[in-house]
Amino acid sequence: MFGVSMRTLISPSISPLSLHLHHLPKPSLFSTVLRFSSAINNNNTKSPKNSPRSTISTVKSQKTASSSSQPQSHPLSFSPPGEIHVVVGPMFSGKTTTLLRRILAEKLTGKKIAVIKSNKDTRYCTESIVTHDGEKFPCWSLPDLSSFKERFGTDEYENRLDVIGIDEAQFFGDLYEFCREAADKEGKTVIVAGLDGDFMRRRFGSVLDLIPIADSVTKLTSRCEVCGKKASFTMRKTEEIVTELIGGAEVYMPVCRNHYVCGQSVLETARAVLDSSSTKTPDVVVASSL
Ligand SMILES: Nc1ncnc2c1ncn2[C@@H]1O[C@H](COP(=O)(O)OP(=O)(O)O)[C@@H](O)[C@H]1O
Ligand SMILES: Cc1cn([C@H]2C[C@H](O)[C@@H](COP(=O)(O)O)O2)c(=O)[nH]c1=O
Numbered sequence: 001m002f003g004v005s006m007r008t009l010i011s012p013s014i015s016p017l018s019l020h021l022h023h024l025p026k027p028s029l030f031s032t033v034l035r036f037s038s039a040i041n042n043n044n045t046k047s048p049k050n051s052p053r054s055t056i057s058t059v060k061s062q063k064t065a066s067s068s069s070q071p072q073s074h075p076l077s078f079s080p081p082g083e084i085h086v087v088v089g090p091m092f093s094g095k096t097t098t099l100l101r102r103i104l105a106e107k108l109t110g111k112k113i114a115v116i117k118s119n120k121d122t123r124y125c126t127e128s129i130v131t132h133d134g135e136k137f138p139c140w141s142l143p144d145l146s147s148f149k150e151r152f153g154t155d156e157y158e159n160r161l162d163v164i165g166i167d168e169a170q171f172f173g174d175l176y177e178f179c180r181e182a183a184d185k186e187g188k189t190v191i192v193a194g195l196d197g198d199f200m201r202r203r204f205g206s207v208l209d210l211i212p213i214a215d216s217v218t219k220l221t222s223r224c225e226v227c228g229k230k231a232s233f234t235m236r237k238t239e240e241i242v243t244e245l246i247g248g249a250e251v252y253m254p255v256c257r258n259h260y261v262c263g264q265s266v267l268e269t270a271r272a273v274l275d276s277s278s279t280k281t282p283d284v285v286v287a288s289s290l
């Protein structure tokens with residue numbers, strides 16, 4: 001009885017090793033295609049410096065190549081991968097400063113760069129990103145990101161632009177689609193700076209949606225304006241409750257958790273008082289700053 005069950009369980013013709021291999025998953029169609037395609041890529045002659053980097057351009061260059069007997073790229077070949085780096089934090093935490101440093105570092109290595117900021121932010125200057133310390137860098141001030149390629153010049157964008165910096169990212173509705181396309185399909189390095197949370201600590205725009213597709217995420221801190229400890233949040237000092245409200249130190253301050261929580265309850269009470277008094281006696285609402 002024992003012998004029979006042994007024979008049934010481990011057949012002499014199947015060694016432990018072959019049993020093991022038998023249970024290994026077969027290479028998927030996808031991994032076979034990937035290996036095949038990377039072999040083709042490795043065999044390709046190295047592309048010239050200004051060769052098209054995007055998938056769209058690869059298709060274009062194939063068309064040209066077939067008519068002019070130049071080396072052809074295979075339809076399965078991938079364009080060089082891009083990168084997405086996300087820099088978040090409260091106001092005054094150095095997001096724009098960090099973006100500027102990283103962009104300038106890329107420029108120093110010979111990369112072609114461009115910086116975009118939302119045209120909603122009209123605080124300092126429309127043609128530049130400006131840090132709270134007054135450092136400046138020329139930028140494209142745009143209502144959305146989808147219009148950037150055409151404004152920049154499609155050929156210039158596809159063939160020469162390497163690095164794209166985006167400031168005030170929380171204001172761009174098409175942030176996710178733009179960054180994914182630029183990094184996944186067009187080989188761009190995208191450095192994104194923006195607020196992760198608004199004055200209520202709610203997610204702001206689609207900045208957080210980038211995390212799953214990002215290569216790196218950095219959360220910066222500022223100094224709490226009340227106690228000097230690390231500040232991770234932004235407190236709004238006025239009674240306005242709309243999410244988007246452009247402003248600087250006259251409206252916002254960086255605070256630590258403790259002072260955010262204390263401040264929020266004080267502000268909520270004050271806003272409630274202002275609210276009720278404004279319905280009773282409108283003349284009483286005089287101070288916008290609490
Ligand atoms: N009220 C303030 N609280 C903290 N830092 C401030 C304030 N006003 C100006 N700063 C300066 O802002 C700098 C950060 O500027 P910036 O890079 O523009 O920040 P962010 O883009 O995160 O708002 C800090 O290094 C600090 O010197
Ligand atoms: C918290 C918070 C901020 N904003 C606005 C205020 C500023 O114009 C920008 C943030 O600028 P920074 O470069 O990070 O200093 O966003 C807002 O509209 N709503 C908010 O809740």
Ligand SMILES: [Zn+2]
Pocket residue numbers: 224225226227228229255256257258259
């Ligand atoms: Zn504090």
